[in-house]
Amino acid sequence: MDLNFPEEWLMLQQTVRRFVQKELAPLEEEVEAKKEVPMDLRQRIKKRALEAGIYAMRMPKEVGGGGVDLVGMALAMQELGKTSMALDMVIAGPPPFLIEARGAQIERYLMPCMRGEKETCFAITEPHAGSDIAAIKTTASRDGEFFVLNGVKHFITGRYADFFIVMAVTDSTLRARGGITNFLVDRGHPGVKVARTQEVMGQWGHQPVEIVLEECKVPLENVLGEVGQGFSSAMKWLPQGRIYMGSRCIGTAQRIMDLAIDHARRRVTFGKPLAQRQAIQWMITEMATNIAAAQSMTYRTAWEGDRGMDIRAKSSMIKLFTSEMVWKAADDALQIFGGMGYMRECPIERIWRDVRVMRIWEGTSEIQRMLIARGLLANG
Amino acid sequence: MDYEIPEEIRLIVNTTKELVRRDLDPIAEQVERDGVVPEGIVQKMKRLGYFGLRVPEQFGGGGLSTLGYCMVLEELSKPHKAFWSLIYVNNGIGFQTIWSDGTDEQRRRFLPALASGEKIAAFALTEPEAGSDAAAIRTSAVKKGDLFLINGLKHFITNGPIADLVITMAVTDKTLGARGGITAFIVEKGTPGFRVGQIHQTLGDSATLQSELIYEGCAVPLSNVIGRVGQGFEVAMKFLDDGRLTMAACAIGPAQRLLELSIAYSKQRVTFGRPIAQRQAIQWMLADAATEICAAREMLYRTAWAKDQGRSVTLESSMVKLFATEMAFRVADRAVQIHGSMGYAKEFPVERWYRDLRSARITEGPSEIQRMIIARELLGLK
Numbered sequence: 001m002d003l004n005f006p007e008e009w010l011m012l013q014q015t016v017r018r019f020v021q022k023e024l025a026p027l028e029e030e031v032e033a034k035k036e037v038p039m040d041l042r043q044r045i046k047k048r049a050l051e052a053g054i055y056a057m058r059m060p061k062e063v064g065g066g067g068v069d070l071v072g073m074a075l076a077m078q079e080l081g082k083t084s085m086a087l088d089m090v091i092a093g094p095p096p097f098l099i100e101a102r103g104a105q106i107e108r109y110l111m112p113c114m115r116g117e118k119e120t121c122f123a124i125t126e127p128h129a130g131s132d133i134a135a136i137k138t139t140a141s142r143d144g145e146f147f148v149l150n151g152v153k154h155f156i157t158g159r160y161a162d163f164f165i166v167m168a169v170t171d172s173t174l175r176a177r178g179g180i181t182n183f184l185v186d187r188g189h190p191g192v193k194v195a196r197t198q199e200v201m202g203q204w205g206h207q208p209v210e211i212v213l214e215e216c217k218v219p220l221e222n223v224l225g226e227v228g229q230g231f232s233s234a235m236k237w238l239p240q241g242r243i244y245m246g247s248r249c250i251g252t253a254q255r256i257m258d259l260a261i262d263h264a265r266r267r268v269t270f271g272k273p274l275a276q277r278q279a280i281q282w283m284i285t286e287m288a289t290n291i292a293a294a295q296s297m298t299y300r301t302a303w304e305g306d307r308g309m310d311i312r313a314k315s316s317m318i319k320l321f322t323s324e325m326v327w328k329a330a331d332d333a334l335q336i337f338g339g340m341g342y343m344r345e346c347p348i349e350r351i352w353r354d355v356r357v358m359r360i361w362e363g364t365s366e367i368q369r370m371l372i373a374r375g376l377l378a379n380g
Numbered sequence: 381m382d383y384e385i386p387e388e389i390r391l392i393v394n395t396t397k398e399l400v401r402r403d404l405d406p407i408a409e410q411v412e413r414d415g416v417v418p419e420g421i422v423q424k425m426k427r428l429g430y431f432g433l434r435v436p437e438q439f440g441g442g443g444l445s446t447l448g449y450c451m452v453l454e455e456l457s458k459p460h461k462a463f464w465s466l467i468y469v470n471n472g473i474g475f476q477t478i479w480s481d482g483t484d485e486q487r488r489r490f491l492p493a494l495a496s497g498e499k500i501a502a503f504a505l506t507e508p509e510a511g512s513d514a515a516a517i518r519t520s521a522v523k524k525g526d527l528f529l530i531n532g533l534k535h536f537i538t539n540g541p542i543a544d545l546v547i548t549m550a551v552t553d554k555t556l557g558a559r560g561g562i563t564a565f566i567v568e569k570g571t572p573g574f575r576v577g578q579i580h581q582t583l584g585d586s587a588t589l590q591s592e593l594i595y596e597g598c599a600v601p602l603s604n605v606i607g608r609v610g611q612g613f614e615v616a617m618k619f620l621d622d623g624r625l626t627m628a629a630c631a632i633g634p635a636q637r638l639l640e641l642s643i644a645y646s647k648q649r650v651t652f653g654r655p656i657a658q659r660q661a662i663q664w665m666l667a668d669a670a671t672e673i674c675a676a677r678e679m680l681y682r683t684a685w686a687k688d689q690g691r692s693v694t695l696e697s698s699m700v701k702l703f704a705t706e707m708a709f710r711v712a713d714r715a716v717q718i719h720g721s722m723g724y725a726k727e728f729p730v731e732r733w734y735r736d737l738r739s740a741r742i743t744e745g746p747s748e749i750q751r752m753i754i755a756r757e758l759l760g761l762k
Contacts, residue, residue, distance in 0.1 A: 001447075002382045003685050071381060261758060281755035288758055289699040296678035303383050317671040366660075373663030376643055376670055 003299075009072035016054055016079040023048050024087040031086055031205040032350060042090050042160060046116035049091035056093020056114055058244070063106075064114040065093065070240065070302035074247045078295075081251025085354065086205020089157070094120050095165065097182075097237050100225040109163060109184055121158035123185075123211055124167045124234070126151065131367040133167070134176035134231060138213060140168035140183060147223070149183065149191070149216040154198065155208045162187055164211060167230050174228065182230040184222045191216030202353030238363070239315035243302055245362045246315075249322035250294050252355060253329045257287040259348060260333040263340075274336065283332040290325040297321070313375040320368035323358035330355045389448040392433070396455040399428070404459040411462050411587045412732055422466065425497070430456075431470045432495025436479065439491035446622065447684040450629035454677075457633030461736045462587030464630050469539055470494045472626060473619045474501025477547050477564060481607035481615045486566065490545060502543035504534040504567075504593050505616065511536075512749045514549070515558035515613065519595060521550035521565065523609075526602050528552070528565065530595040533577070540591035541576050544569045548595070549612050556610065564612035566604040573598035584735030620745070621687065621697035627744040628680050628704035632673060634733050635708040638715040639669045641730060645719055656718070665714040673711065676704040695757040702750035705740040712737045 005013075023045060031037050037045070049055035058073055059065025068076060080088035094113035098120065101110040112118035129135040138151025149168050158164055163186045171179030185192055195210045225233045261284060264275040274280045301314040330352045334341035341348045359365050385393075403421060411417055425431065434449050435441025444452070449471060457464045475494045478486050493499040510516035519532025530550050537546070546567045553561035567574055577592030607615045643666060646657035656662045683696040712734040716723035723730040741747050755761065 001384060001386055001685060003682055004381065006381055257758075265759060275755075275759040275761065278752075278755075281759065282751055284758055285702075285751040285754040288754055289703050292696060292699045293675035293679045293703050296682045297675045299682070300383055300678050303381055313670075314674065317674050320667070321671050321675055369664050369667035370660075372667035372670055373660075376639075376666050377647060377657050377663070 005071065005075065005299075009068070009075050012054070012057075012066075012068065012072055013075040013079060015052060016076045019049065019052050019054060020079050020083050020088070024083045027087055028084045028347070028350075031084055035204045035207060036159065037086050037090055037205055039160065042119075043116075045087065045090045050116055055091050055116055058096055059093050059114060060099065063099065063110060069306045070243050071299065071306055073244060074298050074302040077244050077247035078251035078254065081248035081253075082255040084205050084350075085203060085248070089206055095122050095237075096240065097233055098165070098224070100233060101184075104221060105184060105224070112162075118162040119158075119160050120163050120165060121156060121161045122167070122234075123153040123156045123158065123164045125155045126153055130155075131363055133234070134180070136167060136169060136180070138166065138168040139172070140170050140181060142170070143217070145220050146217045147181075147183065147220070149185070149213040149218060151213050152195075152210065153213070154210040156211055157206050157208050158194075158211070159197065159207065159209050164192070165224060166211075166213065167234065168213075170227055170230075176231045178228040180231040181227050182224040182233070183218055184224050185213075185216065185218055189216060189218065201356060202350065203357055204350075239305065239311045241362055242315035242319040242368075243298065243305065243311075245358070246294065246298055246318035246322040249326040249355070249358050250291055250298065252351065252358075253287060253291050253294075253322075253326040256326070256329045256333045256348070256351060257284060257291065260284055260287065260329075260336045263337055267338075280336055283336060287325075287329045287332065290321075290329070294318070294322045294325060313372055316363070316368040316371045319362060320365050320372070323355075324365060326355050327359055385451070386448075389445070389451055392442070392444065392448060393451050393455060395428070396452050399425075400455055400459055404456075404463055408460040408729065411460050412729075415587050417462050417466060417587060422497075425463075425467065429495075430467045431497030432475075433467070434471045435475050435491055435495035439479075439487060439495055441475075441491070441495035445684075445688045446625060447681060447688055450625055450680055450684045453626055453629035454633040454636070457630040458637040460587065460732075461585055461630075461634075464633075465538060465585070465588040467497075468626070468630075469501045469503055469543075470497065472623060473503045473616065474545075474547060476619045476622065477503075477606050477615050478566070480618065481564075481611070483603070485603070486606070490566065493544075499544035500539055500542050502537050502539040502546045502593075503616075504537050504540075504546050504548045506536045507532065507534055512745055514616070515562070517549055517551060517562065519548070519550045520554075521552050521563055521600070523552070524599075527599045528563075528602070528605070530565065530567070530573070530598040530600060532595050534593040534595075535577075536580065536590055537593050538588060538590050540593050541579055541589045546574075546593060547606065547616075548593075549616060550595075552609055552612075558613045560610040562612040563609050564606040564615045565600050566606060567595075567598060567600055568604075571598055571600065583738060584732065585739055586732075621694055623744045624697040624701035624750070625680060625684050625687065625693075627740060628676065628700045631704045631708035631737060631740045632676050632680060634737060635669070635673050635676070635704075635711040638708075638711050638730065638733055639666065639673060641728075642666060642669070642715045642718045645722070649720075662718055665718055669711045669714055672707040676700070676707050679703060695754060698745075698750040698753040701744060702747050702754070705737070706747060708737045709741055 057066035057068040061067035140147040140149045166183045166185045170181040191214050193212045195212045198208045267274045301311050305311040334352050340346050432441030433444045437443040521528040521530045548565045548567045552563040573596045575594050577594045580590045646662050649656050680700050683700050687693045715730050719730050
């Protein structure tokens with residue numbers, strides 16, 4: 001037994017930490033004010049990340065990624081979680097399942113993403129389908145050598161995407177069991193319209209968009225993976241995504257705690273720093289304890305995932321625990337900051353809004369509990 | 381990086397699971413009713429080496445690591461609290477103080493007897509006016525020739541009525557207090573002036589004996605001082621982290637058991653035509669319990685492992701103790717709720733665990749002390 005981290009990942013963690021401090025954190029306010037990470041900034045950040053060797057870390061080395069396993073990503077994502085997600089999303093590279101690209105797709109879609117030339121995003125969610133992915137209504141009907149796509153996707157983090165990975169129903173009788181397919185759809189392709197940007201509570205730097213597909217005709221060679229296998233291949237990546245998201249939440253909680261500690265030591269009320277009040281100490285203690293608990297379960301699960309073990313239940317536990325705890329930490333920190341925490345000039349105000357969605361995306365807390373309970377009741 | 385459990389730990393954990401299944405689970409209710417572990421079981425646990433799991437091998441023990449011991453406690457704590465509390469002091473501060481600060485003669489004399497279970501240890505610190513604030517103890521020890529005369533009252537002492545040797549903390553210099561004024565003594569059963577006082581009736585922990593210990597001119601030879609005179613506080617404080625980790629293990633085991641009982645019951649109990657397991661209200665309690673147990677367990681293993689590597693784990697141990705015991709109590713409360721009136725009835729172990737786990741939030745430093753320690757470390761307060 002040896003719970004020390006591999007030296008390689010500890011070094012990666014240091015690199016990412018420095019990158020966040022030097023390149024990303026200084027841009028937080030600008031991005032927030034502009035409500036986007038503008039193109040010139042994106043290009044600059046990507047270039048620096050490529051130089052630092054931390055662009056598309058999670059992608060395999062064979063395609064030019066970092067080949068960082070889950071344990072390494074658990075460390076790296078904690079560092080990235082300390083800044084605005086809109087910024088670190090820029091260096092994440094494509095979603096892992098773009099690795100399913102074959103033939104001409106590799107040079108046209110995958111490699112440009114790996115070189116930082118193109119951006120993409122997954123377009124799954126619809127007005128009537130979120131965690132219940134199989135309920136999507138977007139259809140893709142076969143027409144000779146083409147598929148014709150019709151439907152509406154929303155909450156899509158694809159403002160700057162050069163192409164979308166669109167999930168659509170190819171066989172409505174089969175749906176999740178062989179009737180859902182993923183398509184590579186270029187932005188600007190006839191029939192694809194980025195209809196509007198959606199105003200959101202937080203995460204302003206990467207506001208989602210709504211995409212409308214109207215008689216959008218894409219060739220057969222734009223099917224990603226196998227026809228009918230879109231649902232199962234998306235499912236395959238979920239546990240991994242939950243570890244990433246969980247690690248991000250832990251990092252954000254650390255940032256929150258550091259801010260809270262700093263404030264509690266400076267702010268004097270009734271002649272004593274807040275830090276000396278047990279009411280304040282108890283909140284900070286809870287943050288620290290939850291962070292330690294979350295890290296412990298995340299590291300073990302990441303290690304198991306790297307060895308091909310089934311981490312579905314544990315990854316749900318991690319997503320549930322970390323997202324709930326970071327939200328609580330943000331709320332307690334706002335309380336510790338008092339009126340200052342409510343001011344736009346205080347980072348806690350933004351973080352408080354930003355973290356609310358952690359309990360929702362990548363599967364809501366309720367979905368995670370459903371999955372966990374299902375596992376318990378099946379085996380118990 | 382490697383999470384594989386070492387073979388020697390896996391073996392003893394499996395042995396313990398088997399012991400629990402075959403010998404301990406079947407008599408848990410009897411133990412609760414009678415308030416005592418049957419002698420045959422005590423003897424069996426002695427034969428199997430449970431009283432000396434952690435005592436170094438050279439003194440007849442198993443030399444088990446902190447991690448290994450925590451994993452054993454996790455299993456042993458599932459049937460009834462009595463089983464782990466029986467071996468807890470011998471494997472904890474009882475042997476640790478003598479091992480780390482005792483003389484060679486004390487080690488030879490006491491450690492093999494503790495390891496075999498021939499002698500049972502108790503640790504007497506708490507008094508009516510001193511608990512977590514250990515430096516406030518009033519029991520005094522005054523030197524007289526080759527002897528110390530101890531006077532005072534200890535209470536809430538686990539194993540008090542049955543202990544053969546009691547590690548007793550007493551004030552040897554009032555002016556110095558915790559800074560050199562407290563000494564640790566080995567007080568043996570039968571020493572004139574030493575007797576067991578009132579046996580405490582408690583909310584739970586029915587088969588764990590706790591009592592007052594009364595010292596009235598109790599004469600202890602110099603050779604029974606552990607470490608140097610005046611160093612007793614340091615001697616005892618060294619093992620606080622360890623006690624916190626082991627207590628956490630004893631909370632996680634029952635929490636896991638309660639989750640399993642709750643799963644089984646919820647599948648079987650039908651209301652309004654469906655098993656309650658199909659209701660999200662119930663599923664949510666199960667999912668939250670499983671998640672918190674997983675978090676507590678991983679945090680415990682990670683910290684115990686770090687401690688075995690010789691790292692300082694004061695902050696982490698307090699976090700583990702706080703998280704695990706609060707978690708276990710929440711799980712117990714949910715288990716009562718899931719079982720409904722059956723959870724409140726004596727015929728089911730759930731109500732017993734609900735009561736027994738309540739003390740886990742107090743013993744080995746209450747949650748409030750753990751938070752104080754954590755906050756002090758984080759905020760740099762001294």
